[in-house]
Amino acid sequence: MNEFKLGKMISEGENVNVYESGDYAVKVFKPDAPKTVVFYEALMDSKVEETGLNIPKIKEVEIIDGKWAIASELIKGKTLAQIMQEEPENKDAYLDDMVEIQLEIHSKSVKGIAKLKDNLRAEIESLDVIDHIKRYELLTRLDSTPKHIKLCHGNFGPENIVVTDDNKVYIVDWIGASLGNASADVAKTYLKLALTSTETAEKYMNLFCTKTNTSKKYVQEWLPIMAASTLAKGVTSKEEKDLLFTWLDVVDYS
Ligand SMILES: Nc1ncnc2c1ncn2[C@@H]1O[C@H](COP(=O)(O)OP(=O)(O)OP(=O)(O)O)[C@@H](O)[C@H]1O
Ligand SMILES: [Mg+2]
Structure with missing residues (x-):
């Protein structure tokens, strides 16, 4: 399990902010995001990955500073x-x-x-x-x-x-x-x-x-x-x- 140190913010959204962290892009959900939404998104990413479409590979789901986050490979x-x-x-x-x-x-x-x-x-x-x-x-x-x-x-x-x-x-x-x-x-x-x-x-x-x-x-x-x-x-x-x-x-x- 990684200890993610959040770096530069890539995107600020209504539901999530995305940050760089080394080779990862970390999508941090807002504090009130339901756990089901986070895991549902992780499931959808995993399902789509199976089709062979080019999508950033999901790596981890975890809690950072009390907020749910999904880490995937960083696409530069x-x-x-x-x-x-x-x-x-x-x-x-x-x-x-x-x-x-x-x-x-x-x-x-x-x-x-x-x-x-x-x-x-x-x-x-x-x-x-x-x-x-x-x-x-x-x-x-x-x-x-x-x-x-x-x-x-x-x-x-x-x-x-x-x-x-x-x-x-x-x-x-x-x-x-x-x-x-x-x-x-x-x-x-x-x-x-x-x-x-x-x-x-x-x-x-x-x-x-x-x-x-x-x-x-x-x-x-x-x-x-x-x-x-x-x-x-x-x-x-x-x-x-x-x-x-x-x-x-x-x-x-x-
Ligand atoms: N793995 C990644 N590598 C590089 N950039 C990414 C990656 N994942 C997301 N991004 C960047 O972050 C932006 C926001 O991510 P995403 O589209 O998943 O959420 P969102 O549209 O902001 O969600 P919401 O609108 O619900 O807050 C993307 O448009 C893209 O620029
Ligand atoms: Mg988007």
């Missing part, structure tokens, strides 16, 4: 979000890379993890900011979707991709992973990207649809469901909440 590099910001002229090429990485994720499946459809049903049922008509409409829409068992990241975006100097790509942040429809996972990423730029989000969705020969309508039909799911998980910024509410109400696309 930059997030794709940082890179995109530094090289706006290459953004389209990086969006293309992002879709390719997501397609590789969707090509995998893994036994013994939650089904996205089950998670989404529970989230829609628990969402108290919508009326019963909207809830019924969303649940009916969800029920009509085909049952797929592709590995979905659940929170896929450029901030969860770390690229090393020699261009190796690692995917992080697997707590939202589940088995389900690729289009649902893509709708979730669309909503994340649309928070900063609708144009980027549209480009991203178009790339996915072209590469996979998927009709755009098919992906768009997941938007209200994924907006509801995101709201149910708890959104703190008013701006994001307002945007998600507009997606909740988009029903028909022509």
